[in-house]
Amino acid sequence: MLIKRIFDLFFSVIGLILLLPLFIVVAMWIKLDSSGAVFFRQTRVGRFGHPFQIYKFRTMCSDAESKGRQITVGEDPRITRSGRFLRRLKLDELPQLINVIKGEMSLVGPRPEVPRYVALYPEQLREKILSVSPGITDYASIEYKDENAILGKATDPDKAYIEQVMPVKLKYYERYVSERSLWVDFKLILATLKAIIM
Numbered sequence: 001m002l003i004k005r006i007f008d009l010f011f012s013v014i015g016l017i018l019l020l021p022l023f024i025v026v027a028m029w030i031k032l033d034s035s036g037a038v039f040f041r042q043t044r045v046g047r048f049g050h051p052f053q054i055y056k057f058r059t060m061c062s063d064a065e066s067k068g069r070q071i072t073v074g075e076d077p078r079i080t081r082s083g084r085f086l087r088r089l090k091l092d093e094l095p096q097l098i099n100v101i102k103g104e105m106s107l108v109g110p111r112p113e114v115p116r117y118v119a120l121y122p123e124q125l126r127e128k129i130l131s132v133s134p135g136i137t138d139y140a141s142i143e144y145k146d147e148n149a150i151l152g153k154a155t156d157p158d159k160a161y162i163e164q165v166m167p168v169k170l171k172y173y174e175r176y177v178s179e180r181s182l183w184v185d186f187k188l189i190l191a192t193l194k195a196i197i198m
Contacts (some may be wrong), residue, residue: 041055044113
Protein backbone atom coordinates (compact mmCIF):
# COMPACT_ATOMS: atom_id res chain seq x y z
CA MET A 1 0.00 0.00 0.00
CA LEU A 2 1.57 3.25 -1.20
CA ILE A 3 0.21 5.39 1.65
CA LYS A 4 1.64 2.99 4.25
CA ARG A 5 5.03 3.09 2.49
CA ILE A 6 5.02 6.89 2.54
CA PHE A 7 4.00 6.80 6.23
CA ASP A 8 6.88 4.41 7.00
CA LEU A 9 9.46 6.41 5.04
CA PHE A 10 8.42 9.75 6.50
CA PHE A 11 8.61 8.69 10.14
CA SER A 12 11.69 6.45 9.67
CA VAL A 13 13.77 9.20 8.04
CA ILE A 14 12.73 11.73 10.69
CA GLY A 15 13.40 9.13 13.40
CA LEU A 16 16.91 8.38 12.13
CA ILE A 17 17.78 12.09 11.92
CA LEU A 18 16.50 12.83 15.42
CA LEU A 19 18.06 9.70 16.92
CA LEU A 20 21.49 10.09 15.27
CA PRO A 21 23.14 11.48 18.46
CA LEU A 22 21.70 8.53 20.43
CA PHE A 23 22.99 6.10 17.80
CA ILE A 24 26.50 7.53 18.19
CA VAL A 25 26.42 7.27 22.00
CA VAL A 26 25.07 3.70 21.91
CA ALA A 27 27.64 2.67 19.30
CA MET A 28 30.49 4.02 21.45
CA TRP A 29 29.14 2.24 24.54
CA ILE A 30 28.87 -1.09 22.72
CA LYS A 31 32.46 -0.80 21.44
CA LEU A 32 33.79 0.11 24.90
CA ASP A 33 31.78 -2.63 26.63
CA SER A 34 32.83 -5.61 24.50
CA SER A 35 34.76 -6.53 21.37
CA GLY A 36 32.90 -6.97 18.11
CA ALA A 37 30.69 -5.07 15.67
CA VAL A 38 28.22 -2.38 16.72
CA PHE A 39 25.40 -3.96 14.72
CA PHE A 40 24.05 -7.49 14.91
CA ARG A 41 22.72 -8.85 11.62
CA GLN A 42 20.64 -11.99 11.22
CA THR A 43 18.63 -13.56 8.40
CA ARG A 44 14.89 -13.14 8.88
CA VAL A 45 11.92 -13.93 6.65
CA GLY A 46 10.19 -10.95 5.06
CA ARG A 47 7.12 -10.35 2.92
CA PHE A 48 6.21 -13.24 0.60
CA GLY A 49 8.94 -15.33 2.22
CA HIS A 50 11.88 -13.28 0.95
CA PRO A 51 14.88 -13.44 3.32
CA PHE A 52 16.63 -10.26 4.45
CA GLN A 53 19.26 -9.18 6.97
CA ILE A 54 17.74 -7.53 10.04
CA TYR A 55 19.76 -4.84 11.85
CA LYS A 56 19.95 -4.49 15.64
CA PHE A 57 22.42 -3.01 18.06
CA ARG A 58 24.58 -5.91 19.25
CA THR A 59 23.55 -6.90 22.78
CA MET A 60 25.46 -10.20 23.04
CA CYS A 61 29.05 -11.34 22.75
CA SER A 62 30.23 -11.26 19.14
CA ASP A 63 30.04 -15.06 18.61
CA ALA A 64 26.74 -15.54 20.47
CA GLU A 65 25.00 -17.75 17.87
CA SER A 66 27.90 -20.20 17.84
CA LYS A 67 27.55 -20.50 21.63
CA GLY A 68 23.82 -21.15 21.81
CA ARG A 69 20.34 -21.04 20.32
CA GLN A 70 18.68 -18.37 18.18
CA ILE A 71 16.33 -17.29 20.95
CA THR A 72 17.25 -15.44 24.12
CA VAL A 73 16.35 -17.17 27.37
CA GLY A 74 15.94 -15.30 30.67
CA GLU A 75 19.28 -14.19 32.13
CA ASP A 76 21.20 -15.33 29.06
CA PRO A 77 24.94 -15.26 29.91
CA ARG A 78 25.73 -14.20 26.33
CA ILE A 79 24.15 -10.76 26.91
CA THR A 80 26.62 -7.94 27.56
CA ARG A 81 26.26 -5.25 30.24
CA SER A 82 25.28 -2.63 27.68
CA GLY A 83 23.02 -5.21 26.04
CA ARG A 84 20.90 -5.66 29.16
CA PHE A 85 20.14 -1.95 29.27
CA LEU A 86 19.46 -1.71 25.53
CA ARG A 87 17.12 -4.70 25.63
CA ARG A 88 15.22 -3.41 28.65
CA LEU A 89 14.37 -0.15 26.85
CA LYS A 90 14.06 -1.82 23.41
CA LEU A 91 16.81 0.47 22.11
CA ASP A 92 18.48 -2.48 20.37
CA GLU A 93 15.59 -2.47 17.88
CA LEU A 94 16.19 1.10 16.63
CA PRO A 95 18.54 0.17 13.74
CA GLN A 96 15.58 -1.59 12.13
CA LEU A 97 14.62 1.89 10.93
CA ILE A 98 17.29 1.17 8.30
CA ASN A 99 15.37 -1.95 7.26
CA VAL A 100 12.21 0.17 6.99
CA ILE A 101 13.90 2.72 4.75
CA LYS A 102 15.26 -0.10 2.57
CA GLY A 103 11.70 -1.43 2.17
CA GLU A 104 12.39 -4.74 3.95
CA MET A 105 10.26 -3.91 6.98
CA SER A 106 7.48 -1.60 8.10
CA LEU A 107 7.17 0.38 11.33
CA VAL A 108 4.25 -1.85 12.30
CA GLY A 109 3.67 -5.45 11.30
CA PRO A 110 4.19 -9.04 12.46
CA ARG A 111 7.66 -9.46 13.93
CA PRO A 112 10.05 -11.15 11.45
CA GLU A 113 11.18 -14.64 12.43
CA VAL A 114 14.22 -16.72 11.54
CA PRO A 115 13.62 -19.23 8.70
CA ARG A 116 13.61 -22.34 10.91
CA TYR A 117 10.61 -21.10 12.91
CA VAL A 118 8.71 -19.74 9.92
CA ALA A 119 8.95 -23.21 8.37
CA LEU A 120 6.86 -24.47 11.31
CA TYR A 121 3.96 -22.04 10.77
CA PRO A 122 0.72 -23.73 9.63
CA GLU A 123 0.67 -23.31 5.84
CA GLN A 124 -2.44 -21.12 5.49
CA LEU A 125 -1.41 -18.96 8.42
CA ARG A 126 2.13 -18.60 7.05
CA GLU A 127 0.75 -17.37 3.73
CA LYS A 128 -1.49 -14.83 5.46
CA ILE A 129 1.19 -13.50 7.82
CA LEU A 130 3.82 -13.24 5.09
CA SER A 131 1.40 -11.31 2.86
CA VAL A 132 2.42 -8.11 4.69
CA SER A 133 5.79 -6.60 5.53
CA PRO A 134 7.18 -7.52 8.95
CA GLY A 135 7.38 -4.69 11.46
CA ILE A 136 9.41 -3.24 14.30
CA THR A 137 6.39 -3.42 16.60
CA ASP A 138 2.96 -5.10 16.68
CA TYR A 139 0.30 -6.40 19.06
CA ALA A 140 2.56 -9.20 20.32
CA SER A 141 5.41 -6.79 21.12
CA ILE A 142 3.10 -4.70 23.29
CA GLU A 143 0.62 -7.15 24.82
CA TYR A 144 2.51 -10.44 25.14
CA LYS A 145 4.56 -10.35 28.35
CA ASP A 146 5.05 -14.06 29.18
CA GLU A 147 7.69 -15.11 26.66
CA ASN A 148 10.79 -14.62 28.81
CA ALA A 149 9.12 -16.16 31.86
CA ILE A 150 8.09 -19.27 29.91
CA LEU A 151 11.48 -19.71 28.25
CA GLY A 152 13.39 -18.97 31.45
CA LYS A 153 11.63 -21.81 33.30
CA ALA A 154 11.72 -24.33 30.44
CA THR A 155 14.11 -27.27 30.47
CA ASP A 156 13.97 -27.20 26.65
CA PRO A 157 13.53 -23.53 25.61
CA ASP A 158 13.35 -24.32 21.88
CA LYS A 159 10.49 -26.75 22.43
CA ALA A 160 8.75 -24.30 24.76
CA TYR A 161 9.06 -21.54 22.16
CA ILE A 162 7.62 -23.71 19.41
CA GLU A 163 4.79 -25.23 21.47
CA GLN A 164 3.83 -22.41 23.86
CA VAL A 165 5.15 -19.05 22.71
CA MET A 166 4.89 -19.23 18.93
CA PRO A 167 1.17 -20.16 18.79
CA VAL A 168 0.30 -17.10 20.90
CA LYS A 169 2.42 -14.83 18.72
CA LEU A 170 0.82 -16.21 15.58
CA LYS A 171 -2.63 -15.25 16.89
CA TYR A 172 -1.42 -11.68 17.42
CA TYR A 173 0.18 -11.62 13.96
CA GLU A 174 -3.04 -12.88 12.36
CA ARG A 175 -5.02 -10.26 14.27
CA TYR A 176 -2.83 -7.49 12.89
CA VAL A 177 -3.11 -8.69 9.30
CA SER A 178 -6.90 -8.84 9.64
CA GLU A 179 -7.23 -5.38 11.24
CA ARG A 180 -4.37 -3.47 9.60
CA SER A 181 -4.83 0.18 8.66
CA LEU A 182 -2.87 3.39 9.08
CA TRP A 183 -4.99 4.22 12.12
CA VAL A 184 -4.14 0.84 13.72
CA ASP A 185 -0.45 1.45 12.92
CA PHE A 186 -0.57 4.88 14.53
CA LYS A 187 -2.24 3.51 17.67
CA LEU A 188 0.30 0.67 17.95
CA ILE A 189 3.22 3.10 17.61
CA LEU A 190 1.79 5.24 20.42
CA ALA A 191 1.15 2.15 22.55
CA THR A 192 4.73 1.00 21.98
CA LEU A 193 6.15 4.37 23.08
CA LYS A 194 3.91 4.32 26.15
CA ALA A 195 5.02 0.77 27.06
CA ILE A 196 8.70 1.77 26.80
CA ILE A 197 8.21 4.90 28.93
CA MET A 198 6.20 3.01 31.57
